Amino acid sequence: DTEVTQTPKHLVMGMTNKKSLKCEQHMGHRAMYWYKQKAKKPPELMFVYSYEKLSINESVPSRFSPECPNSSLLNLHLHALQPEDSALYLCASSQAGTGSGNQPQHFGDGTRLSIL
């Protein structure tokens, strides 16, 4: 069982809808991530939050808006998405970086998003 919980598991939305993806972890991790994964491909990093502050935005279109309300929660707000945004969206968490190296990232099971 994963210790990173994502809801919903599946989401179908039209291009004019607004929806949100949610992620929760209770491992005391202070870094949280959003990834996008297309079928049979590795995950692509979208955003990183460290100590509830956005530290990395990988040039993601503004129709994706992340939010980190507290150290356990991470949201991804979606608006006016395109069909090519259909993918599996994965959340991950890790200990915060210390400047001396990467910390293992733990992933949720993802939200499978379909844009009509």
Next chain:
Amino acid sequence: GEDVEQSLFLSVREGDSSVINCTYTDSSSTYLYWYKQEPGAGLQLLTYIFSNMDMKQDQRLTVLLNKKDKHLSLRIADTQTGDSAIYFCAESINDYKLSFGAGTTVTVRA
């Protein structure tokens, strides 16, 4: 630069050992990881190795690291049908970024 390469497919008979190979380019990577992804699921952290280690064993899993050749391998002993999945090798780029390989699809046949 970051470039992680792995073979795309591996077919193995149930009960045999599986070996998945990976090469990476960033000699300053501190951690190297193996993730498993089953159909419809997220990535499961299988194991990882710190760059100052040569080998790490965890039950049926053995990770070997050759820093000179920048080569990482994952050996799964006594492969079972539940081991059928995509396996991703990844190297750490900095505190937060990983560079993933394309993934190796492992198929276990009876």
